[in-house]
Amino acid sequence: MPAKAKRPCRSPGCRHTTTERHGYCEGHAHLATGWTQRRRGQSGRGGRPWRRIRDRILQRDRYLCQPCKRQGRITPATEVDHIVNREAGGTDADTNLEAICSACHKAKTARESQSGRG
Numbered sequence: 001m002p003a004k005a006k007r008p009c010r011s012p013g014c015r016h017t018t019t020e021r022h023g024y025c026e027g028h029a030h031l032a033t034g035w036t037q038r039r040r041g042q043s044g045r046g047g048r049p050w051r052r053i054r055d056r057i058l059q060r061d062r063y064l065c066q067p068c069k070r071q072g073r074i075t076p077a078t079e080v081d082h083i084v085n086r087e088a089g090g091t092d093a094d095t096n097l098e099a100i101c102s103a104c105h106k107a108k109t110a111r112e113s114q115s116g117r118g
């Protein structure tokens with residue numbers, strides 16, 4: 001007669017055995033469900049939200065450097081900058097962020113570091 005292979009439950013410390021494919025005993029079968037759910041949930045989480053914020057701001061500002069635009073120049077933006085520096089209490093709110101080109105970003109950072117540290 002074909003004997004089903006009994007394996008010890010995968011839950012640490014559990015002394016029960018199981019013939020289930022997921023490897024958990026009856027009492028721990030819910031852990032198997034949680035295991036698959038966790039795997040599915042991983043795609044939504046992970047990664048820093050900054051990338052998503054950045055993309056949103058670039059799209060909002062149509063990928064144009066806002067400081068350049070205020071001076072009547074059209075320059076493609078490659079970065080997103082905090083209007084009020086985070087060290088000065090600025091937040092990650094959309095209203096405190098704007099698209100900026102690397103030249104403007106460098107100039108702004110240089111200016112800030114100069115005035116910030118005398």
Ligand SMILES: [Zn+2]
Nearest residue numbers: 009014025028
């Ligand atoms: Zn168990």
Ligand SMILES: [Zn+2]
Nearest residue numbers: 065068101104
């Ligand atoms: Zn610029």
